[in-house]
Amino acid sequence: xxxxxxxxxxxxxxxxxxxxxxxxxxxxxxxxxxxxxxxxxxxxxxxxxxxxxxxxxxxxxxxxxxxxxxxxxxxxxxxxxxxxxxxxxxxxxxxxxxxxxxxxxxxxxxxxxxxxxxxxxxxxxxxxxxxxxxxxxxxxxxxxxxxxxxxxxxxxxxxxxxxxxxxxxxxxxxxxxxxxxxxxxxxxxxxxxxxxxxxxxxxxxxxxxxxxxxxxxxxxxxxxxxxxxxxxxxxxxxxxxxxxxxxxxxxxxxxxxxxxxxxxxxxxxxxxxxxxxxxxxxxxxxxxxxxxxxxxxxxxxxxxxxxxxxxxxxxxxxxxxxxxxxxxxxxxxxxxxxxxxxxxxxxxxxxxxxxxxxxxxxxxxxxxxxxxxxxxxxxxxxxxxxxxxxxxxxxxxxxxxxxxxxxxxxxxxxxxxxxxxxxxxxxxxxxx
Numbered sequence: 001x002x003x004x005x006x007x008x009x010x011x012x013x014x015x016x017x018x019x020x021x022x023x024x025x026x027x028x029x030x031x032x033x034x035x036x037x038x039x040x041x042x043x044x045x046x047x048x049x050x051x052x053x054x055x056x057x058x059x060x061x062x063x064x065x066x067x068x069x070x071x072x073x074x075x076x077x078x079x080x081x082x083x084x085x086x087x088x089x090x091x092x093x094x095x096x097x098x099x100x101x102x103x104x105x106x107x108x109x110x111x112x113x114x115x116x117x118x119x120x121x122x123x124x125x126x127x128x129x130x131x132x133x134x135x136x137x138x139x140x141x142x143x144x145x146x147x148x149x150x151x152x153x154x155x156x157x158x159x160x161x162x163x164x165x166x167x168x169x170x171x172x173x174x175x176x177x178x179x180x181x182x183x184x185x186x187x188x189x190x191x192x193x194x195x196x197x198x199x200x201x202x203x204x205x206x207x208x209x210x211x212x213x214x215x216x217x218x219x220x221x222x223x224x225x226x227x228x229x230x231x232x233x234x235x236x237x238x239x240x241x242x243x244x245x246x247x248x249x250x251x252x253x254x255x256x257x258x259x260x261x262x263x264x265x266x267x268x269x270x271x272x273x274x275x276x277x278x279x280x281x282x283x284x285x286x287x288x289x290x291x292x293x294x295x296x297x298x299x300x301x302x303x304x305x306x307x308x309x310x311x312x313x314x315x316x317x318x319x320x321x322x323x324x325x326x327x328x329x330x331x332x333x334x335x336x337x338x339x340x341x342x343x344x345x346x347x348x349x350x351x352x353x354x355x356x357x358x359x360x361x362x363x364x365x366x367x368x369x370x371x372x373x374x375x376x377x378x379x380x381x382x383x384x385x386x387x388x389x390x391x392x393x394x395x396x397x398x399x400x401x402x403x404x405x406x407x408x409x410x411x412x413x414x415x416x417x418x419x420x421x422x423x424x425x426x427x428x429x430x431x432x
Contacts, residue, residue: 009040032409090184139201146163251323253285254287312341340399
């Protein structure tokens, strides 16, 4: 029997964590034994193991390795601001803690592993009879440190002169990190298979210097169609004071201030659009933090963080339409969640969003990646207000057919079988 270990930094906090957790649930449901290790555990799931210091000695070792990573970043003022730093060097304070906690494993399945997996140490400690599956949730695994490269194509060559670092130097930290990743991956002796939830990220990975030539599979993330279901949105509407006849546009992000998620673009588009529309509009947002202090021509309501599927169901039910104005994104979970809750979606025709939205059937795709294009798509959605409920139900049917956890889990189980055969064959040849 294959011994599989899933690794992700968080278990349920954030989009990548929710995607990994839903795979964990799907594998469990179809009877695929596995372990799931995380750096931080927020759920009460007994089948998830947190990797954290147990005593003062482990805490000191963790702090020392973490300090090495922080020291590398200290030279770059662009990385010193508050909040999430959109760059990571691949060093992890938990390197030795993780090795100590790892169960016997045939196939490691990495997800979003910032701060959990240490590139230089993890890969060279593996055996030839161990395989690797890596699900990409952003571009960080194959860049010199950034999580999304935007217009930069440095990851296709050697990085350097990194926009994320504010650097004009060719041999900057991004060049060092990419070289370090190449050396680490070259030291891994077993088979490596990559998985991308979207066709866009698969193409980006295949064009990268690090992952070019490796097998890449497209397996979309799953959405839990049992717990994310259509419900009555009236309770939250009434609590927030949103009238029933107001067309409510939803926006949700883990961090409202994350510029990549594009709340500012949505607010600009609404300011362009609202004066010309007869419909009463409102914006309903959910996430951590405050709405940017930008004048807005429509009422804005903040539902705050949504901590579980029940909260998410209520939020999506309150919206008539979800807007996903991400400047760059892989396969946003919020699109799948809205579909499961029978809500149509508007998003840009870029990244992984077009993989999920069927234009005119389950939602609308905005041309370009700016407020003007978004306003065009929102205007089209408003004109078809009467069709929005039917479009939402079409999205629900698509979620049940293509994005159910069992569908995703079966695809991964088939991939594990392929990797298992490869690792066994490679090990046998190495012993001959």
